[in-house]
Structures are given as C-alpha cells and as structure tokens.
Amino acid sequence: MADLDDSLDARISFGCPVGVQVILRAAWRHDVAALKPLLDAPGKASCRDPETGETPLHAAIRSMGPKAKDDDGSSEAEAAATKTIENLLFGGAIWNDVDANNETPGCVAWRLNQKGLYDEMVRAGARAEMLFAILDGYEELESDGEEDEDQDADEEEDEARDEEMGEAKAEEEDAQEAEEEDAAGAVSGPVDAEQTPYLESRLTLNNGKLVDAAGNGVMMDWETDIMRRSVEAMLGPADAAAPVKEKRVLNIGFGLGIIDSMIAARQPARHHIIEAHPEVLARIDAASKNPEAAGDDHAAEFGAAWEASGEGIDGNEGAFKVHRGRWQDICPKLLAEGELYDAIYFDTFGEDYSELRRFFTDYIPGLLDDSGVFGFFNGLGADRRVCYDVYTRVVEMHLSEAGLDVAWQDVDVPLAEDGLDTAGAGAWEGILRPYWTLDKYRLPVCTFMG
Numbered sequence: 001m002a003d004l005d006d007s008l009d010a011r012i013s014f015g016c017p018v019g020v021q022v023i024l025r026a027a028w029r030h031d032v033a034a035l036k037p038l039l040d041a042p043g044k045a046s047c048r049d050p051e052t053g054e055t056p057l058h059a060a061i062r063s064m065g066p067k068a069k070d071d072d073g074s075s076e077a078e079a080a081a082t083k084t085i086e087n088l089l090f091g092g093a094i095w096n097d098v099d100a101n102n103e104t105p106g107c108v109a110w111r112l113n114q115k116g117l118y119d120e121m122v123r124a125g126a127r128a129e130m131l132f133a134i135l136d137g138y139e140e141l142e143s144d145g146e147e148d149e150d151q152d153a154d155e156e157e158d159e160a161r162d163e164e165m166g167e168a169k170a171e172e173e174d175a176q177e178a179e180e181e182d183a184a185g186a187v188s189g190p191v192d193a194e195q196t197p198y199l200e201s202r203l204t205l206n207n208g209k210l211v212d213a214a215g216n217g218v219m220m221d222w223e224t225d226i227m228r229r230s231v232e233a234m235l236g237p238a239d240a241a242a243p244v245k246e247k248r249v250l251n252i253g254f255g256l257g258i259i260d261s262m263i264a265a266r267q268p269a270r271h272h273i274i275e276a277h278p279e280v281l282a283r284i285d286a287a288s289k290n291p292e293a294a295g296d297d298h299a300a301e302f303g304a305a306w307e308a309s310g311e312g313i314d315g316n317e318g319a320f321k322v323h324r325g326r327w328q329d330i331c332p333k334l335l336a337e338g339e340l341y342d343a344i345y346f347d348t349f350g351e352d353y354s355e356l357r358r359f360f361t362d363y364i365p366g367l368l369d370d371s372g373v374f375g376f377f378n379g380l381g382a383d384r385r386v387c388y389d390v391y392t393r394v395v396e397m398h399l400s401e402a403g404l405d406v407a408w409q410d411v412d413v414p415l416a417e418d419g420l421d422t423a424g425a426g427a428w429e430g431i432l433r434p435y436w437t438l439d440k441y442r443l444p445v446c447t448f449m450g
C-alpha cells in the first residue's frame, strides 16, 4: 500500500460540511466533553467527510499515530481514544465504515499497530453483528405493512439528516450498507439468500479454478492444504493414508472434489456427499464415465461405480452416495432416515452466513454423533482482517448457542508463494475479486460441549 497521509488536514476536505468538521475535530482531539452534545441525533456519530470518507471513529484512531512494534503498554492517550470510541459507538457509529483509502477504523488501528484500539473495534464489530443477526430474525416476523411503515419513517429520518450532514451522506451510506452486507454474509464468495443465480450459473473449470458466470471463484486449488488439514482435524492426525474404516463422513459441497478425494483415500465406512449445482453433478457423471478425458479432475472418482463399490461395505444400503440437491432439502431426509456421522464438513458457495448458522443449529445436533467432529470452510470476512476477526467471535458465539465448542487451528497461507498477493494476477487471474487476503487461515474444529 502506498504511504498514506494520516494528517488531519489531509482527512478533512475543503467541501466537508461544517457540522461534520466539528465532530471530526472533536473526535480527533478525543474531546469527549465537546463530542457528546454533538451526537444528539441519529447519524451524527457516523457522519463522514464526503471526499475522504473520514468518520469520527477513523479520526479518533488515526490521531494516535503509529505505535512502535515492541510497545505493548497502554498510555493515557490510548485511554482517551478508547473512551472517545466508546462514546461514538454508543452514539451509533458504524464499526465497518470504509473510507476513501478502503480502510475501516479497525484497518487503520491495525496499520498503525494500535493493538488495543484494534481489539476495541473487533469487540464492537462482534457486538454489532450479533445484534444484526438477532434483528434479522425479528424482521422476518414483521408483516409487510409494518415493514413499509418503518421504511417510510426511516426514509424521512434519513432525508432530514442528509440535509444537515451533507448531500454525499446518502450515497455513501448505501455503499456502506452494501459493504456491510458483503462482509457479514459471505460463507464463501458473494451472497444470495435464494441462491438461484448461482445454481443456474454456468461454471468453468480451468487451471484448478472453478469459476461461476460472473467470474467469482467458487473453489480454487490453493485451498488444498486447508482441505488436507481439515480432513486430519476430523478423521485424526494420523498419516493421511491410515484407513478409518469405522468412520461415517458427510461432506456438503463437492466443488473440485478435493476434500472428497482425501476423505475417500482414508476408506471410511460411509461417505455421503451433498451437491446442488447441476453442472458439478454432470461433471461427476461425465468424468467418472470417461476418466481418461477427465485428467486430474477428482470428479472422475465419484460416479456410479464409486457408489456401487460401497454396497454392503458397512452392512447398510448406500454407504457411498452423492445426494443430488441443496443441503436444505437433503438434510431433513437424512435426519428422517436416522443417518448419523462421525465427521461432517460444510463448504458451500453463494450462501449467506445465516445459512451456515442454520445448518449447525438445526442439523448438527441430529446428524453428528456425540463424539463426532464438525468442520467448515472458514472464509467469513476473509478479504479484510478485522472482518475475519469479528466473524471468528460471532461464529464462536453462535456455535456455543448451538451447544458446540470450537478449537481453532492456525494454518499458514503463503500468499506470495501461492500467487495470492495480487488481485487480478497469479492465482487470482480471471477471478473477479480475491476472497482471501490473509496469511493465516483459522481452521475450526467443532465438537459437542461437555
């Protein structure tokens, strides 16, 4: 990243409305006494400079300047900044507003090595996202009429505030909302609650990348090491060739078949796969009929012959099976049939985080054996460190509500070596937007509490 100018003069533009300037300056000085009365109406704590996108949270953190790498202490200035941040958050400041440098307040804190303030922003993000999840649930209960009335009232309030705080506010807020939904939602890639566009999208498989019609990376082979470590976490850390003949395994989301190939190599007693995309399913059928043409596509390992090879292996029908459809439709049937697994892995695409949460809340208790292990691809918010850290906390709390403990294993992601350090180049060539930017993957190993 080019050197950024963190001076106050650079952050408050010529055209910044006076009302916004006054708030930004008070936040910059950590002058809580002056700031508090200025936050007397909705939207004021989240006001922003129309050009630089500076918000009071950015200002309160930025004014601290860089902290030396070996400085672990907390100063009086840091205490004042923390108090300012608390007041802003209490006044409705938004934790993940992005400025014109594409930084949230948490990103600024991380860049300046202000670890204490960074942690403050992570806690704020987790609180906001937990609340967001709760309110999202309540909204579903509202009638259409009520929703419309609320929306009208919100719009009137927004208009009044925009007049006071400057014209650019509305546009920026829309962009912010989109960004917030993006960060909040992605299980792996862009969000779509109904999922229809993705499931109807044409897919291409090229150079170890499965890509949808819009250019989003559905699955890429740089994730192979993460898949290997996930299999070891679920089926034991033994040498990958050690058979686990008594284990029953369910994998949701076939993609490139990387994890399924590794699971099959461990020779489980039962191996079920759920896959919804018709083209992925067609690839499995075609590749398994003509393995030579399939080259190194793992899909060739999982056709009708594989399913037939499982007959009678554990004394039950259908030991090896690709269940064709969405997990939302298949899992209720598996429950009704009394299927139970020792290991369950979840890695879908194009679904909202609330779907992953629904899966572990509604289905893990019925489908996972008491001593079983649940894992999932932890790509939540992985295009921004602060979002990743916030989502680690959020998912931990939701897992705990579902009766699950989670232990995290750190896995190194060698960004430069894997060609992941430049958008549009290396591994990201031909991919719309990098969905991974971090040098450590946090691998979840979930088990029942107690």
Ligand SMILES: C[S@@+](CC[C@H](N)C(=O)[O-])C[C@H]1O[C@@H](n2cnc3c(N)ncnc32)[C@H](O)[C@@H]1O
Pocket (backbone or CB within 6 Å): 188, 218, 219, 227, 252, 253, 254, 255, 256, 257, 258, 259, 260, 274, 275, 276, 277, 280, 325, 326, 327, 328, 347, 348, 349, 350, 351
């Ligand atoms: C990221 S890929 C899985 C990659 C896999 N872990 C591997 O090792 O190759 C996600 C897969 O989930 C599938 N998928 C998406 N939504 C689904 C749903 N609701 N039910 C079942 N499969 C789904 C996609 O079609 C895609 O094949």
